[in-house]
Amino acid sequence: MSEAVKSLDNLESITTEFARFEHFVKVLLDAYVVIDAQGRVIKANQMLAQVTGQKLRQVLKAESLDSIITFSLDGKPLGFKELLEYDSPIRIDEVRGHLAGKPENETLNLILGIYPFVQQSTGQKLGFFLLLRDVTAETNLQDQYKDKAIQSITDPLTTLFTRAYFEEYLPSQVSRMETLPENERYHISVVMCDIDFFKKINDKYGHQAGDYVLKNVSRIMKQTFRKTDVCCRYGGEEFLVILPAASFENAAIAANKLRQAVQDEVMIFEEQHIPVTLSCGVATIQIGKETYSEAMARADAALYDSKHQGRNMVSLHDGAKIINTARTPTGS
Structure with a gap:
């Protein structure tokens, strides 16, 4: 089987997996993106475009998730390869997000939710559904209150x-x-x-x-x-x-x-x-x-x-x- 055919099959499989949730995600207030095993963006919503500061069509044409936004946890990189390793749904708090083209010191405070897509018949990882909640404003406000409390x-x-x-x-x-x-x-x-x-x-x-x-x-x-x-x-x-x-x-x-x-x-x-x-x-x-x-x-x-x-x-x-x-x- 050629790589092109294999990639097409994987795309069809992950699209089929995602179809089970497609009606549900329409009412999500948070940003989401569907990533395949190569890190490519398959699906995304308008909230993701707002979080990343890009137009939705630009997001969907991106070569990889890492070319749009990179993550880190406790100072360690958390790229799509690391996210792909999760075998079961998980929530990760206190994640730093850095947008492509932005200064290094400008970061987002995020909560991530990961739902892996696995082909049932073979156990092959097809990709994952990634939920992003931007809590930068809330975190900054909490920090301000914390600073005031410490000052008092x-x-x-x-x-x-x-x-x-x-x-x-x-x-x-x-x-x-x-x-x-x-x-x-x-x-x-x-x-x-x-x-x-x-x-x-x-x-x-x-x-x-x-x-x-x-x-x-x-x-x-x-x-x-x-x-x-x-x-x-x-x-x-x-x-x-x-x-x-x-x-x-x-x-x-x-x-x-x-x-x-x-x-x-x-x-x-x-x-x-x-x-x-x-x-x-x-x-x-x-x-x-x-x-x-x-x-x-x-x-x-x-x-x-x-x-x-x-x-x-x-x-x-x-x-x-x-x-x-x-x-x-x-x-x-």
Whole structure:
């Protein structure tokens, strides 16, 4: 059998397969296209022309689907050959579509539905029916709402979470732990931090230098703590960190690591070196025995003791007493 005859037979077969759905697809609101095993466009609707920005007759004359639009999923190409490999109907979300002739950074956000056409007698793949839903506008709108939501709980200067978010997040975590059996609970520790002599930094170097210091300390906090930890700007030069699943000892280690990193950081603003240190107070919430506010008060008392004892140090409050774990006096 010649290739021309074989191709004609395959075209007739896929057309016959598609005929079962032809009346149904007339009422589809989404774009669709029928592709044969060689990637050629067999059928398409006006919505596909709108999505691709081409006239329908141009689409139907295209040599292949890939010459009109190319897809990618998680950064990997998803051409007609990859789509042809699916043996059963499937939906694929979060697909990127790139139109021919458009800049690389202009992409569509798509949901694809694939229905393979297989010749029943031989099991040969004839092609597939491809449904495309363009959700670019919806995705962009969701991203805008997401950005606004993030902005509402993020401090604009430091990009850390706000005090309001802290006061919402911590009680919810404590409440969740209180509903669990004791053997399923994990520790929740809090670290309260304060930049030493921050007023003197503002007075000596200026408020822009003070902002520079706040940004740098915040950056170091993000680098030092885990991604699961919640770093917040509590107000002014004071910071708070929630450490889920961190014991008293581990929270102290993390706080001291931060203190050391801030001390070691060389901060230069407008050619002036600004020495910066940090004092910290640590407490672990005793779930079921105290409120989160009481644990915060213990962390605050530990922080006060760090500053009283000479600053640039970490102090812990174990519920009964304050323990100084690291001290590097900076004077008064």
